[in-house]
Amino acid sequence: MSITHLQEQIKQAAHEKQRLQIIGNQSKVSLIDNHTPLEIGGYTGVTSYDPAELVVTVKTGTKIADLQQELAQHNQMLAFDTPDYGDSTIGGSYACGLSGPSQPFFGALRDFVLGIKMIDGKGQALTFGGEMIKNVAGYDVARMLVGSKGLFGVVTEISLKVLPLMEEKTYSMEMGQADAIIKMNEMAGTALPISGCAYYQGKLYYRLIGIHPPQSAMPEDNTIWQKVNPFRPEISGKQKLWRVSIDSMHPPIHNTLLIDQVGARRWIVSEHKPDVSHVDLWDLQDKKRRPSFDSHPKITDIKKGLKSVFDPYGIFH
Amino acid sequence: MNVVQELLQSFSREQIIVDDEQKAPFECDGLSAYREKPLAVVLPASIEEVQLALNICRKYKTPVITRGSGTGLSGGALPTQDGVVLGLSKMNRILNIDPLARTAVVEPGVRNITISQEAAPHNLYYAPDPSSQVACSIGGNVAENSGGVHCLKYGLTVHNVLAIKVITLDGEELTLDYKDDGIDLLALLNGSEGLLGIIVEIKVKLLPKAEASQLIMAAFHKVSDCANAVTNILKSGIIPAGLEMMDQFSIEAAEAFAHVGYPLEAAALLLCEVDGNQYQVEADTKKVSSLLNENGAYLLKLSQNDEERIALWQGRKNAFPAVGRLSPDYYCMDGTIPRNKLAYVLDQIDDMSKRYELKVANVFHAGDGNLHPLILYDAQIPGELEKTEQFGAEILKLCIDVGGTITGEHGVGVEKLDSMCQQFSAPEIEIFHQIKQVFDPENLLNPGKAVPTLHRCAELGQMHVHHGELPFAHLERF
Ligand SMILES: Cc1cc2nc3c(=O)[nH]c(=O)nc-3n(C[C@H](O)[C@H](O)[C@H](O)COP(=O)(O)OP(=O)(O)OC[C@H]3O[C@@H](n4cnc5c(N)ncnc54)[C@H](O)[C@@H]3O)c2cc1C
Numbered sequence: 009m010s011i012t013h014l015q016e017q018i019k020q021a022a023h024e025k026q027r028l029q030i031i032g033n034q035s036k037v038s039l040i041d042n043h044t045p046l047e048i049g050g051y052t053g054v055t056s057y058d059p060a061e062l063v064v065t066v067k068t069g070t071k072i073a074d075l076q077q078e079l080a081q082h083n084q085m086l087a088f089d090t091p092d093y094g095d096s097t098i099g100g101s102y103a104c105g106l107s108g109p110s111q112p113f114f115g116a117l118r119d120f121v122l123g124i125k126m127i128d129g130k131g132q133a134l135t136f137g138g139e140m141i142k143n144v145a146g147y148d149v150a151r152m153l154v155g156s157k158g159l160f161g162v163v164t165e166i167s168l169k170v171l172p173l174m175e176e177k178t179y180s181m182e183m184g185q186a187d188a189i190i191k192m193n194e195m196a197g198t199a200l201p202i203s204g205c206a207y208y209q210g211k212l213y214y215r216l217i218g219i220h221p222p223q224s225a226m227p228e229d230n231t232i233w234q235k236v237n238p239f240r241p242e243i244s245g246k247q248k249l250w251r252v253s254i255d256s257m258h259p260p261i262h263n264t265l266l267i268d269q270v271g272a273r274r275w276i277v278s279e280h281k282p283d284v285s286h287v288d289l290w291d292l293q294d295k296k297r298r299p300s301f302d303s304h305p306k307i308t309d310i311k312k313g314l315k316s317v318f319d320p321y322g323i324f325h
Numbered sequence: 326m327n328v329v330q331e332l333l334q335s336f337s338r339e340q341i342i343v344d345d346e347q348k349a350p351f352e353c354d355g356l357s358a359y360r361e362k363p364l365a366v367v368l369p370a371s372i373e374e375v376q377l378a379l380n381i382c383r384k385y386k387t388p389v390i391t392r393g394s395g396t397g398l399s400g401g402a403l404p405t406q407d408g409v410v411l412g413l414s415k416m417n418r419i420l421n422i423d424p425l426a427r428t429a430v431v432e433p434g435v436r437n438i439t440i441s442q443e444a445a446p447h448n449l450y451y452a453p454d455p456s457s458q459v460a461c462s463i464g465g466n467v468a469e470n471s472g473g474v475h476c477l478k479y480g481l482t483v484h485n486v487l488a489i490k491v492i493t494l495d496g497e498e499l500t501l502d503y504k505d506d507g508i509d510l511l512a513l514l515n516g517s518e519g520l521l522g523i524i525v526e527i528k529v530k531l532l533p534k535a536e537a538s539q540l541i542m543a544a545f546h547k548v549s550d551c552a553n554a555v556t557n558i559l560k561s562g563i564i565p566a567g568l569e570m571m572d573q574f575s576i577e578a579a580e581a582f583a584h585v586g587y588p589l590e591a592a593a594l595l596l597c598e599v600d601g602n603q604y605q606v607e608a609d610t611k612k613v614s615s616l617l618n619e620n621g622a623y624l625l626k627l628s629q630n631d632e633e634r635i636a637l638w639q640g641r642k643n644a645f646p647a648v649g650r651l652s653p654d655y656y657c658m659d660g661t662i663p664r665n666k667l668a669y670v671l672d673q674i675d676d677m678s679k680r681y682e683l684k685v686a687n688v689f690h691a692g693d694g695n696l697h698p699l700i701l702y703d704a705q706i707p708g709e710l711e712k713t714e715q716f717g718a719e720i721l722k723l724c725i726d727v728g729g730t731i732t733g734e735h736g737v738g739v740e741k742l743d744s745m746c747q748q749f750s751a752p753e754i755e756i757f758h759q760i761k762q763v764f765d766p767e768n769l770l771n772p773g774k775a776v777p778t779l780h781r782c783a784e785l786g787q788m789h790v791h792h793g794e795l796p797f798a799h800l801e802r803f
């Protein structure tokens with residue numbers, strides 16, 4: 009697979025008024041009717057990596073697991089704990105913008121993005137950002153497109169900041185939900201080297217990195233974080249899974265299954281949309297597009313405007 | 326009625342400046358080589374007043390130049406003759422500090438350092454610390470995506486801002502939150518240099534203060550040894566809280582200014598701070614010290630207490646004014662390069678310095694590859710400013726050539742417009758203009774800054790050719 013080939017495919021689609029759907033490894037999305045798949049899953053490999061620069065540049069069809077493995081050989085890692093649903097690609101994760109329990113401490117996926125190469129809806133190959141940790145030339149398109157879900161163009165390469173691989177230890181304490189929310193926030197305000205803090209089935213879990221003082225809490229297996237993130241609960245009947253992003257100190261919400269990110273992310277199982285801001289439907293059954301909830305019609309307008317900048321002929325689903 | 330008359334009618338006399346003499350402090354920012362007097366300066370004290378000023382300016386199609394503290398070094402807040410400066414210094418209240426949630430909500434005119442001072446009783450602080458932090462505003466920090474010594478470990482402004490309120494040109498108030506779904510508008514506004522909207526409220530992340538911090542100062546006889554030490558520290562798995570390097574000239578200047586005990590005979594000085602809990606800091610200090618020794622440091626000094634640590638940083642933090650005392654004028658560059666090119670780039674700058682016959686002091690954020698060559702010149706000598714600017718542009722070109730970028734933290738402003746033509750291709754610049762159009766179709770917010778016109782790039786012949794496709798194929802000149 010080559011960039012020129014992708015460019016041709018896009019230019020042709022624009023010419024023939026075809027619609028394209030960008031596909032990574034299809035761990036989530038299913039094909040939409042009347043759309044031609046634009047596959048990026050075959051475009052794989054690390055294009056440049058110098059561990060001392062703390063930066064890796066990778067083709068976006070590369071599987072997360074493969075990338076992590078390559079980094080681990082140099083004692084480094086992707087620090088945003090992005091969930092891997094089996095064969096997820098790094099491009100798919102970028103397009104979905106998902107980050108795990110370490111987000112409040114190290115940052116979200118977008119915080120590690122330094123630059124991208126992409127092809128827009130006119131078939132133009134574009135570069136934004138680069139391999140520098142600091143770079144403020146031009147608008148930050150590379151970070152802006154995190155979460156753009158394949159609607160703006162195909163991202164072909166990503167440069168990411170990486171961090172040293174860290175030794176992790178997990179501990180737990182039993183307590184009620186309301187107490188846990190306060191306790192989590194208190195802990196995050198101390199000098200403890202925390203890299204994850206969640207509440208699940210009556211227990212507060214926290215994960216420490218590097219050298220730290222002895223803990224009185226129960227030692228736990230690190231694999232608990234795979235339950236927290238990725239998260240695939242059993243859901244029955246008409247119930248749906250909702251992801252709520254909220255202020256970390258927000259009091260308990262009804263039907264909460266899991267609290268992650270020091271209280272800033274709540275997973276709710278219920279038939280109806282929870283009555284708070286920043287809710288996403290996280291429907292594992294329904295593989296169609298999720299509805300999005302913007303806080304202001306002007307923001308929706310701006311997003312539409314930006315979409316037409318990158319995809320003027322509307323070829324990307 | 327014209328725009329100034331209507332502004333005069335709508336704002337109290339303390340909030341609007343039309344008198345030529347009183348306008349003088351607003352005619353430039355930190356890049357004082359460029360000056361221009363605006364039509365008027367308006368100093369709103371609330372979100373409603375920002376909206377009011379914008380509505381009036383929009384009605385008369387008058388450009389609006391937002392200004393924080395005016396410490397910008399790329400001319401981002403430079404007024405235009407036909408424009409109004411919107412100064413946000415009166416919007417300087419801390420609205421809320423929530424110690425448990427570790428957040429602060431502040432107005433844009435709040436000085437960077439004030440946030441950490443106010444958070445200190447809760448054992449919290451705001452991490453991004455540009456050297457200008459005693460003066461610069463948090464609104465300006467967001468507009469420039471500023472960084473400082475702490476960036477390598479704790480991130481730039483964009484990593485520490487949780488939400489902002491923005492007023493768009495048509496007066497709408499929008500909240501952009503990192504929790505929003507879909508494309509990341511909050512990230513887009515960071516570093517947008519006042520071109521997309523006016524930032525009127527900012528919610529920032531506060532971090533717990535580290536239990537312990539240790540500064541390790543290392544002196545080298547060879548610049549390349551120092552550069553290698555930087556590489557090897559980062560490869561070893563330690564991310565220092567600060568990793569700064571100075572060349573001999575900067576060391577001399579800083580020592581003469583701050584008297585902190587820097588070794589004057591060193592070719593390069595490295596300041597490395599590790600932080601964390603007591604146990605971690607002890608382990609990291611040992612590891613860094615032995616790495617420095619292995620990489621040829623001839624002198625190591627460990628700060629014995631916090632006072633000494635802060636004093637040793639003072640030399641570095643005052644390096645700009647210190648160099649400023651040695652020359653009538655200096656020009657501060659801001660390029661970023663891959664760290665493994667450090668020694669090579671410094672050599673090249675040295676060669677250029679001889680060629681241009683202008684002295685250069687190098688102070689930089691070694692940990693993140695952000696260079697700040699300070700070119701010393703005398704504006705009184707005819708032609709010397711132009712020569713200096715040419716020298717600066719050549720340094721930026723070198724940064725691009727080794728895979729870096731033309732600005733790591735000071736922004737493009739008016740200063741680096743031409744260098745933008747070298748870093749970006751025509752279609753990329755075109756995309757930037759279209760993004761601006763989405764927010765500001767009439768081009769009234771800080772026009773002429775940050776993104777060059779394609780025409781300007783073509784004039785300069787500095788548009789690089791991407792994938793063999795000629796840019797501006799439709800223009801006759803090609
Ligand atoms: C609509 C949607 C709903 C989701 N819901 C869930 C959920 O309910 N549960 C869950 O566990 N995970 C969900 N995810 C997350 C997703 O499975 C993971 O983030 C995964 O990492 C995606 O990787 P993939 O390679 O399988 O991508 P795919 O499933 O192939 O694609 C995911 C999205 O990314 C876009 N995309 C992929 N590669 C690129 C690229 N290179 N450039 C531009 N765009 C690209 C696609 O167009 C698509 O919108 C959802 C994702 C999406 C988009």
Ligand SMILES: Cc1cc2nc3c(=O)[nH]c(=O)nc-3n(C[C@H](O)[C@H](O)[C@H](O)COP(=O)(O)OP(=O)(O)OC[C@H]3O[C@@H](n4cnc5c(N)ncnc54)[C@H](O)[C@@H]3O)c2cc1C
Nearest residue numbers: 393394395396397401456462464465468471472519524734
């Ligand atoms: C001695 C010295 C040292 C410095 N060190 C550093 C450093 O270490 N790191 C670093 O990053 N920078 C540094 N700077 C540069 C400068 O301090 C920063 O760029 C700072 O963020 C500018 O803030 P300000 O409030 O002074 O903004 P201004 O200079 O007033 O404005 C800068 C730009 O931001 C826009 N702007 C300002 N406020 C708003 C707002 N509320 N909404 C929308 N747009 C706005 C303006 O239009 C302009 O384009 C230094 C400057 C000096 C003089």
